[in-house]
Amino acid sequence: xxxxxxxxxxxxxxxxxxxxxxxxxxxxxxxxxxxxxxxxxxxxxxxxxxxxxxxxxxxxxxxxxxxxxxxxxxxxxxxxxxxxxxxxxxxxxxxxxxxxxxxxxxxxxxxxxxxxxxxxxxxxxxxxxxxxxxxxxxxxxxxxxxxxxxxxxxxxxxxxxxxxxxxxxxxxxxxxxxxxxxxxxxxxxxxxxxxxxxxxxxxxxxxxxxxxxxxxxxxxxxxxxxxxxxxxxxxxxxxxxxxxxxxxxxxxxxxxxxxxxxxxxxxxxxxxxxxxxxxxxxxxxxxxxxxxxxxxxxxxxxxxxxxxxxxxxxxxxxxxxxxxxxxxxxxxxxxxxxxxxxxxxxxxxxxxxxxxxxxxxxxxxxxxxxxxxxxxxxxxxxxxxxxxxxxxxxxxxxxxxxxxxxxxxxxxxxxxxxxxxxxxxxxxxxxxxxxxxxxxxxxxxxxxxxxxxxxxxxxxxxxxxxxxxxxxxxxxxxxxxxxxxxxxxxxxxxxxxxxx
Numbered sequence: 143x144x145x146x147x148x149x150x151x152x153x154x155x156x157x158x159x160x161x162x163x164x165x166x167x168x169x170x171x172x173x174x175x176x177x178x179x180x181x182x183x184x185x186x187x188x189x190x191x192x193x194x195x196x197x198x199x200x201x202x203x204x205x206x207x208x209x210x211x212x213x214x215x216x217x218x219x220x221x222x223x224x225x226x227x228x229x230x231x232x233x234x235x236x237x238x239x240x241x242x243x244x245x246x247x248x249x250x251x252x253x254x255x256x257x258x259x260x261x262x263x264x265x266x267x268x269x270x271x272x273x274x275x276x277x278x279x280x281x282x283x284x285x286x287x288x289x290x291x292x293x294x295x296x297x298x299x300x301x302x303x304x305x306x307x308x309x310x311x312x313x314x315x316x317x318x319x320x321x322x323x324x325x326x327x328x329x330x331x332x333x334x335x336x337x338x339x340x341x342x343x344x345x346x347x348x349x350x351x352x353x354x355x356x357x358x359x360x361x362x363x364x365x366x367x368x369x370x371x372x373x374x375x376x377x378x379x380x381x382x383x384x385x386x387x388x389x390x391x392x393x394x395x396x397x398x399x400x401x402x403x404x405x406x407x408x409x410x411x412x413x414x415x416x417x418x419x420x421x422x423x424x425x426x427x428x429x430x431x432x433x434x435x436x437x438x439x440x441x442x443x444x445x446x447x448x449x450x451x452x453x454x455x456x457x458x459x460x461x462x463x464x465x466x467x468x469x470x471x472x473x474x475x476x477x478x479x480x481x482x483x484x485x486x487x488x489x490x491x492x493x494x495x496x497x498x499x500x501x502x503x504x505x506x507x508x509x510x511x512x513x514x515x516x517x518x519x520x521x522x523x524x525x526x527x528x529x530x531x532x533x534x535x536x537x538x539x540x541x542x543x544x545x546x547x548x549x550x551x552x553x554x555x556x557x558x559x560x561x562x563x564x565x566x567x568x569x570x571x572x573x574x575x576x577x578x579x580x581x582x583x584x585x586x587x588x589x590x591x592x593x594x595x596x597x598x599x600x601x602x603x604x605x606x607x608x609x610x611x612x613x614x615x616x617x618x619x620x621x622x623x624x625x626x627x628x629x630x631x632x633x634x635x636x637x638x639x640x641x642x
């Protein structure tokens with residue numbers, strides 16, 4: 143079986159103009175940068191830093207954010223190089239298909255579907271939760287978006303938000319990007335307001351000790367790593383007792399907060415819809431990445447400065463709002479709640495866009511049914527958009543979903559790892575290709591990026607790895623049961639063999 147067959151760059155580029163299966167180019171640098179910020183700055187900016195500080199790293203969570211930001215930024219450089227020479231929908235899936243081969247590309251595509259499907263469902267679900275919270279804080283005590291049909295409870299809020307963006311995305315990516323841009327500017331303003339106000343409540347003594355000494359997880363109430371399945375994989379594999387804080391806590395915190403930088407691979411999925419993508423995509427990715435890193439580090443500084451990490455650890459689900467409440471500024475909860483609703487709104491849109499573009503690329507290549515990749519008069523894959531919208535809305539509205547941030551993380555990190563490995567492969571395989579951006583230090587820098595991403599994966603929990611392997615097992619069944627036999631590349635290679 144020829145599972146490592148690869149597509150040529152020329153063939154991949156030619157398929158973007160295939161009638162009925164092509165996307166409309168309408169996005170500029172600003173649209174792409176806003177898209178990255180829109181998906182990366184959501185509810186997580188108000189909660190994930192506090193949780194990482196409380197249960198993993200203490201004030202050194204600031205270092206955790208910097209580590210995660212550097213790793214993600216370095217990986218983004220790999221995406222930027224591929225995007226500058228291969229501006230095609232599909233992101234890491236497409237990049238891997240032209241370098242490592244079809245089976246690796248399928249694994250990445252399958253992982254990206256898991257990442258974006260789960261993330262969009264979870265975010266849509268919690269958009270409804272935070273919408274209810276905000277209305278209650280504003281005085282609407284009897285307001286509820288949950289409807290009961292006998293013993294079945296359905297939250298209509300996720301249905302509404304997913305339906306709105308499904309329609310907007312079907313009508314065109316540009317109009318969706320404009321709407322998304324307005325909301326993104328608004329939520330950045332809210333985040334900056336919260337940061338500025340928070341600086342007035344900072345007490346320097348809360349930063350001491352900056353790196354708390356390592357201690358057994360069982361001694362910290364609420365620490366998730368107190369059980370073996372919730373322990374980082376490398377600690378479990380080496381027989382270490384579950385622990386928090388210290389240097390291991392900083393690294394585990396970096397793996398957790400990596401969820402905060404989710405989204406820049408989504409930007410890469412829109413390459414085929416960008417104007418002059420060889421320039422606009424790298425610029426958009428870097429600009430958006432810089433904004434996100436600065437915002438998250440500032441929020442981490444404020445969160446750990448307002449209140450001791452020890453006090454945060456006493457709260458089951460600490461957040462930035464918790465810090466303000468403990469500091470005596472309860473009014474901030476309303477502002478933060480409004481910021482979360484706006485933040486999650488933009489995240490839902492970008493994740494829905496990314497999910498459909500990955501499925502579109504898989505479908506156009508025949509690894510999923512080709513009929514799905516048919517585009518409409520607005521240059522968008524309407525069928526995929528509607529189907530994914532229905533699935534996401536139903537899952538979010540009807541299911542009790544835990545925040546599977548680690549599952550999203552492992553999908554993203556696995557994609558980052560393979561893209562980094564693919565850089566030196568493509569440099570050697572096709573040195574003739576025009577690259578408007580090149581990552582420096584090839585091949586050592588890409589190799590170090592891949593190792594850094596893999597190390598963060600090892601800091602994810604044992605349970606996350608178990609779920610990840612189960613998902614991969616299902617993916618291999620789909621690939622060998624359908625995708626391998628229906629691959630367009632496979633059909634073309636078979637035809638060439640017969641004619642020869």
